[in-house]
Amino acid sequence: MEPSPKSKSNMSEPKRKFQPSLVERAGVRTFEFINRFVPWFKLPGLIGAFNLAFLRISLRNYNLHDGYVDPSAQGRYGDALEDERFLNARNSDGKYNSLELPLMGCAGMRFGRNFPPRELPEADRGGALDPEPPGHQREVHGAKAQWLHPGHDAQPAGRGLDSDEENFHIPLPEGDKWSGKTMQLPKTKPDATLDPSDKKCPGYKNPNTSWWDGSQIYGSTEEITKSLRTKLPDGKLTLNQNGTGAFIPRDQDGNPLTGFHNNWWVGMEMLHTLFALEHNALCDMLRQSYPNWTGDQIFDKARLVNCALMAKIHTVEWTPAILAHPALEIGMNANWWGIVGENLTKLVGRISKTSEIISGIPGSGVDHDGVPYSLTEEFVSVYRMHSLIPDDIAFFDAKQGKHQTTTPIGDLAFQGAQKPLDDGLSFGDLFYTFGINYPGAITNNNYPDFLRDFTDPDGIHRDMGTVDLLRDRERGVPRYCEFRRLLRLSVPTTFEELTGKQNPTLAQELSAAYGGDVTQVDALVGSHSEPVIPGFGFSETAFRVFILMASRRLKSDRFIAGQWDAATYTPEGFRWVQHSTMKDVLVRHFPELAPTLGRSKNAFAPWAQMEESRKYKGKETNAPPAK
Numbered sequence: 001m002e003p004s005p006k007s008k009s010n011m012s013e014p015k016r017k018f019q020p021s022l023v024e025r026a027g028v029r030t031f032e033f034i035n036r037f038v039p040w041f042k043l044p045g046l047i048g049a050f051n052l053a054f055l056r057i058s059l060r061n062y063n064l065h066d067g068y069v070d071p072s073a074q075g076r077y078g079d080a081l082e083d084e085r086f087l088n089a090r091n092s093d094g095k096y097n098s099l100e101l102p103l104m105g106c107a108g109m110r111f112g113r114n115f116p117p118r119e120l121p122e123a124d125r126g127g128a129l130d131p132e133p134p135g136h137q138r139e140v141h142g143a144k145a146q147w148l149h150p151g152h153d154a155q156p157a158g159r160g161l162d163s164d165e166e167n168f169h170i171p172l173p174e175g176d177k178w179s180g181k182t183m184q185l186p187k188t189k190p191d192a193t194l195d196p197s198d199k200k201c202p203g204y205k206n207p208n209t210s211w212w213d214g215s216q217i218y219g220s221t222e223e224i225t226k227s228l229r230t231k232l233p234d235g236k237l238t239l240n241q242n243g244t245g246a247f248i249p250r251d252q253d254g255n256p257l258t259g260f261h262n263n264w265w266v267g268m269e270m271l272h273t274l275f276a277l278e279h280n281a282l283c284d285m286l287r288q289s290y291p292n293w294t295g296d297q298i299f300d301k302a303r304l305v306n307c308a309l310m311a312k313i314h315t316v317e318w319t320p321a322i323l324a325h326p327a328l329e330i331g332m333n334a335n336w337w338g339i340v341g342e343n344l345t346k347l348v349g350r351i352s353k354t355s356e357i358i359s360g361i362p363g364s365g366v367d368h369d370g371v372p373y374s375l376t377e378e379f380v381s382v383y384r385m386h387s388l389i390p391d392d393i394a395f396f397d398a399k400q401g402k403h404q405t406t407t408p409i410g411d412l413a414f415q416g417a418q419k420p421l422d423d424g425l426s427f428g429d430l431f432y433t434f435g436i437n438y439p440g441a442i443t444n445n446n447y448p449d450f451l452r453d454f455t456d457p458d459g460i461h462r463d464m465g466t467v468d469l470l471r472d473r474e475r476g477v478p479r480y481c482e483f484r485r486l487l488r489l490s491v492p493t494t495f496e497e498l499t500g501k502q503n504p505t506l507a508q509e510l511s512a513a514y515g516g517d518v519t520q521v522d523a524l525v526g527s528h529s530e531p532v533i534p535g536f537g538f539s540e541t542a543f544r545v546f547i548l549m550a551s552r553r554l555k556s557d558r559f560i561a562g563q564w565d566a567a568t569y570t571p572e573g574f575r576w577v578q579h580s581t582m583k584d585v586l587v588r589h590f591p592e593l594a595p596t597l598g599r600s601k602n603a604f605a606p607w608a609q610m611e612e613s614r615k616y617k618g619k620e621t622n623a624p625p626a627k
């Protein structure tokens with residue numbers, strides 16, 4: 001069966017301006033009024049969820065800005081499609097996801113912005129950290145969020161850091177014990193100046209695609225994708241079998257052969273392998289139903305289904321686990337299923353043809369809210385969650401739950417990512433381990449030591465705590481107070497207001513570090529210092545960018561908001577997406593996890609521990625005592 005592509009002649013010109021309806025505008029105003037007295041997170045769950053939906057409308061209105069002054073940089077309406085195959089399949093570089101503006105979201109395009117470029121600070125290409133921010137000493141080990149983000153390396157890293165470009169030379173303060181003399185760091189390469197405004201605030205290109213298209217696994221060019229596939233007409237990704245399991249193959253230098261591996265560590269090894277296995281399981285299923293299909297046909301459908309499944313898992317499982325609040329749980333479920341809910345949608349499909357509130361974003365129709373889609377600099381900034389990485393991981397076996405060994409994270413990165421597997425543990429053991437280990441809390445004074453004195457395989461020596469701040473300044477991401485003002489959040493006027501009354505010591509530390517000027521606090525430092533909403537794993541400041549961008553990634557995608565049908569996905573593939581959870585994926589490939597996962601609610605929340613595991617008293621699997 002071949003799906004019937006959306007005819008190009010049916011395409012309308014992309015909407016150029018965000019136009020909220022009358023009802024939407026009224027809703028925005030009503031909740032703005034209510035929020036003067038009660039914030040959204042103090043409202044009852046369902047009302048809070050509606051509050052968030054209207055908040056998002058206002059964010060769409062004010063906080064989406066193209067990285068290009070001239071939208072024709074994104075291609076032109078009606079540009080000829082190079083290959084008809086990509087009407088119904090994802091192109092690895094993301095081209096023609098939008099048939100209207102074919103280069104939108106594609107690899108090599110600029111990041112956009114959440115704030116109007118005219119309001120942004122001048123990009124600080126000087127690189128002196130003035131004022132020098134507080135060091136990220138690791139003192140607190142706590143955790144709210146469990147487990148790491150499944151698509152971490154979908155993050156837009158690795159952008160054009162060119163060794164021939166100028167370097168930053170970051171002086172170290174007197175008495176600094178860092179293991180280098182000065183820190184040298186390649187500057188991010190700005191895109192060519194296309195408009196005078198690019199001088200003040202340059203555009204930066206994303207070498208990967210901005211779409212939710214699994215490019216971390218499949219690569220961001222068709223050439224790479226091809227190299228990752230088997231030579232057989234089976235549509236599968238190459239995995240090596242060694243008798244005990246399937247493994248991501250390595251090149252001659254020991255680098256994993258996968259879409260994106262710049263920041264490789266054992267967590268990436270696990271998730272890339274899991275979703276490569278899922279892809280191959282989909283190929284087997286499709287081959288059974290469509291025995292005459294070519295390898296490309298099988299591959300294309302399997303990739304579509306796998307990507308949609310990752311997007312769904314991220315939306316309805318990961319996000320409510322890290323932002324555990326009833327309004328969020330309702331809101332994120334509604335993003336996918338609509339307020340009519342999962343059961344009815346699974347039974348009868350969409351009830352409303354176009355309403356994302358009633359029947360969810362998938363299939364509700366593509367809408368870029370008047371601004372061509374891309375990830376944004378601010379989204380990158382709020383995704384800097386390096387504090388999630390713990391110092392050590394305590395490994396357990398998945399069958400008896402017995403503690404095996406505890407390993408520093410530095411031994412598990414890059415070439416060390418397969419170490420636990422080489423030492424005899426299975427992937428099932430690793431997933432159980434991650435299910436019961438706590439990640440680091442996304443807060444101040446909690447940066448992993450390993451990343452504070454870190455040398456990557458290219459020999460670049462970094463204190464990532466410093467790099468995180470420097471990159472924001474370099475790329476014109478506003479400081480914390482300005483960041484909040486541009487999100488229409490309250491702006492602290494003192495350090496005590498920023499940290500909340502319960503944390504006067506932190507307020508003093510910040511004041512000393514920033515010379516008493518609260519407006520100078522970096523966005524990331526402020527975000528890590530503000531009081532957190534109960535149940536949340538990160539700050540409300542970061543959350544505002546998330547709630548906008550998380551739904552935009554779905555709403556702009558032709559294969560999710562647009563061609564969301566059995567014709568595009570196949571009936572079997574469509575069912576696979578809608579009926580699989582992260583637990584199903586894990587158990588499909590590692591059946592030994594079934595008993596434990598059967599007792600755990602959400603694969604991203606702490607898993608039920610086996611009796612044997614509870615005997616381990618290390619901080620890795622035991623929440624710190626309440627203060």
Ligand code: HEM
Pocket residue numbers: 148149152155156157158159185263264265380381383384385386388389413456467471
């Ligand atoms: C062992 C684990 C990790 C390592 C070794 C690592 C390493 C790095 C490195 C070397 C960079 C580039 C620094 C530069 O700009 O010079 C980076 C950037 C970044 N990382 Fe990580 N990281 C890790 C985990 C994480 C996690 C868990 C997250 C979030 C969930 C994360 C989010 C980011 C983001 C958002 C950027 C900025 C990307 C950009 O500038 O485009 N990283 N990381």
